[in-house]
Amino acid sequence: MQYRNDKQGRPLSILGYGCMRFTRKGTGIDLDKAEQEVLAAIRAGVNYFDTAYIYPGNEAVLGEILDRNHCRDQVNIATKLPQYLVRSSADLERYFTEELRRLRTDHVDFYLMHMLTDVESWRKLEAVGVREWLGAKKASGQIRQVGFSFHGATGMFVQLLDCYDWDFCQIQYNYMDENSQAGRAGLQAAAARRLPVIIMEPLRGGKLVNLLPEGARRLFRESARGWSAAEWALRWLWDQPEITCVLSGMNSLEMLEENCRIAGSVRPHELTKEDFALLDRVKKEISRQVKAPCTGCGYCMPCPKGVDIPGAFRCYNEMFTENKRTGRREYWQVVSLRREPAFATQCVGCGRCEQHCPQHLPIRTLLREVDKALRPWHYRLAGWVSRKYLFGKARREP
DSSP: OOEEEOTTSOEEESEEEEGGGOOEETTEEOHHHHHHHHHHHHHTTOOEEEOOTTSTTHHHHHHHHHHHTTOGGGSEEEEEEOGGGOOSHHHHHHHHHHHHHHHTOSOEEEEEEEEEOSHHHHHHHHHTTHHHHHHHHHHHTSEEEEEEEEOSOHHHHHHHHTSSOOSEEEEEOOTTSTTSTTHHHHHHHHHHTTOOEEEEOTTTTTHHHHSOOHHHHHHHHHOTTOOOHHHHHHHHHHTOTTOOEEEEOOOSHHHHHHHHHHHHHOOTTOOOHHHHHHHHHHHHHHHTTOSSOOOOOOTTOSOTTOOOHHHHHHHHHHHHHTOHHHHHHHHIIIIITOSSOOOGGGOOOOOHHHHHOTTOOOHHHHHHHHHHHHOOHHHHHHHHHHHHHHHSSOOOOO
16 A cells, blocks of 8 residues: 655545445444455555545444544545535534444544535635634544545635635546546646545446446556556546545445555556546547547636536536436435536527537537526426525525
């Protein structure tokens, strides 16, 4: 296992354990199987374990495994404040206390504001005293480092970096998301501020392994490297020294062994021009299925009416490169749950975006298709209810 340092100079394993995908058994988690896998990871040198308040049964299982095997002090626990549920300062303490109880610990090593999507979501927390609360928790040692996980656009991510003296951050990033969400530009902005970056969804939830088109599979098979699709994706990430730790939802010993093997041998900047050329061909094979050939460059932004144009096109494409449910869920996270709405239907047809699009896309026409596909009536209804719950009262959606 190899390690890269956190903000305090302590070593973190470059491979982190994403506990969200513990194998489920019946209505709960298969504790015995999860225990075997967690202990094997610790023996292999993994020292970063990621969970969250809203992952069903997840914190409790991790806490029980670490407690009954007396290995809490060998690992760093990362868990998350469900900021979207916080309404008062009392909620901050209530959720955190419950997490400590579930995890059977007296402190959390890495504590994240879960799924910040924009600056407004952070401002809401500030309004209920999160700065002072975090300061007190850090002073007492109950929270060692504070960060946030992010789903949103690059520009908003960069703004969030400057909202607080963060110790780390967590972003979705892989070779297909190089220019979406926080993206490479966000990664480099965090690195410029000397912030450790934790990577989630390195395989897009396994889709860069299990749902690859045959053309992409063939390119990997024919490569002299002999790497699996998963190894290509992980090596692409670890080739970048700005990345501190890559989370993997390892739910088999075989997957764990493969990932640990890679994490023990990989080095930054070892991929060749030929390797990057192959990955470019793979991306083209995947992208052949897209409906809107948007590169995520952002030249069309900002939209004067607030539409997240690259985000909308990316989610629309995921409906065809992956499946409808994936694209709609992503749109839900990235667009629907913002305090300030960014729906495609906010487009008034001014055409400013098309004047700046390097791909010369018919953006106004595509946006009409996008909203119809991504927000059928039941998604619109669910989105309205969610926004009303999250933000007190929903703004009228177009």
